[in-house]
Amino acid sequence: MEEVLCDALDSNMTMAAAQGVQVVVNALNPLYTAWETEALPLAEQGIAVASAAGAVLLYPGNVYNFGPELPEMLDETTSFADDGANTAKGRIRVAIERRLQEAAQQGLVSATIRAGDFFGGAGRGSWFDLAIVKDLAKGKVVYPGPLNRVHAWAYLPDLAETFVGVAEARERLSGASRLHFPGYGVTGEELLLGIEGVVGRRVRRGGMPWGLMRLATPFAPMLRAIFEMRYLWQRPHQLEGRRLDGLLAEVPHTPLREALRGALQALDLLPERGR
Template sequence: MANRDNTALVLGATGGIGGEVARQLRDAGWEVHAMQRQRPATPTLSDGIHWHRGDAMSAADVAAAAQGCSVIVHAVNPPGYQRWAELVLPMMDNTLAAARAQGATVVLPGTIYNYGPDAFPVLHEDAAQRPLTRKGIIRVEMERRLQAATAQGCRAIVVRAGDFFGPQSGNNWFSQGLIKPGQAVKTVQLPGQPGVGHQWSYLPDVARTMVQLLARRHTLPAFASLHMAGHWDEDGQQMAQAIARVVARRTGSTPRLRAFPWWLLALASPFVTTLRELREMRYLWTTPIRMDNSRLRASLTEEPHTPLDEAVEATLVGLGCLKPAALSPARPLAASPSASRA
């Protein structure tokens, strides 16, 4: 077996953040293991990753895949926002059981759903977590269980970031609210109120941050919660304007900006789960929310940060909104993974 201290299990490796972390760990010399329900019974090596057949809802599957691993990346979510209340906490419990058995470090991509308006406008790691939404309540409980498990032999790193965007970022506001994947960008929608700042995080930067923290994990507290600054959109239009700039440079046509149709979500959300979940998060667009990354910079000195236009271009190419030919060959894009809870 390879050096156990450099062996990781990534749960959710067919999704956005999980897939990016798995690839970056692999490229950094880690032995990476992953699970997928459709895989053959015998573990297989594909693209440098050891794939196991299994389901994150099965404690036995997770325990078997985690054998010999010093790190478990818990980047797994129910696909399409479905059955959160039923699936999220059992999957976390299975990860924690495996981590305790292996004495492993658990890495969790955190969200700002944990916080309510009393913690805004600048989010610090130690702010009280009083969420307003169902998903926020579940996320708070996930982190509570994670922190409790550190008293039982495992360690934990929570990396909290703003709204994800990236070439393979899955369900997010960029791809579901601002533009339409797979189509030329003619219009960019603005979900926020005029002048209200918003926090974005480029998914490859988030993954790079996690990989760098894992290299230093033995210097961190048993439960380490850290915030990323990411890309701060000071007036709620910087992201949309970056999209328009990139599209105009690449195609010669400038998209128009328009307000997001929240009224349409109000009409359709009773019938469409994804729209209902998006509508529930509207409060995050009505007040400035900025992440303080002082604690992260104290650990890494500098936060990984891709320039906004470069990150937006790679995202639009990955989402099929721009042709890939003009993307720099130094940043190849893997095939877009399908959503899965494995």
């Protein structure tokens, strides 16, 4: 594997770097506050690069497409929300997948692999590390919604392995495929009990200060962007992935307790006795 540093929006550089590749993974993800200006151009660049290389394009999707009234069970045939009934980020996600459908008419083969909220791996910047276990070392966790609502989660090492599996099965893809990575559909209570089981002790539980955040949204773009997605913690939802099951011999799935252990170890939040 060769690492190439280039401006993702520089067509000449990215197309030169992608010469001869068979698979392009567009994993570029702008900050929440930059979504409206950067998300679609970055997606267009991925389409252009994959098309020029004659490569299959893999794109990480999420559940924003289904809007604030999303149903509890999301399968690969669930309709996206209409633009008028969706959030700004949801409309952008729908527009990106619409562009993939249009590009398929020109011969591009792509697969959007949709997953829930990420946790685990070496990266930072998810709800898991920035909110839920941020103060775990102090014996406290924060859950952003009611503890009895099912929420969709994806363990990043499993999701990464799934991308590899889909890339290896690319000859069986056609058009613009929608694939759902089920991951875990668990309640907040189940997630927190899993964390407590890994660390070996009870922890204090808190919630997100959504009321204070609402007051700050006119003055803080990041808080405004986060508040817009509050519904994902209020509405129960999980992913079903029959198409992915049919494509791969086995969809990677680490048991939840083991995945939580790996995630906490990566964040250096696990006591030595729990390692």
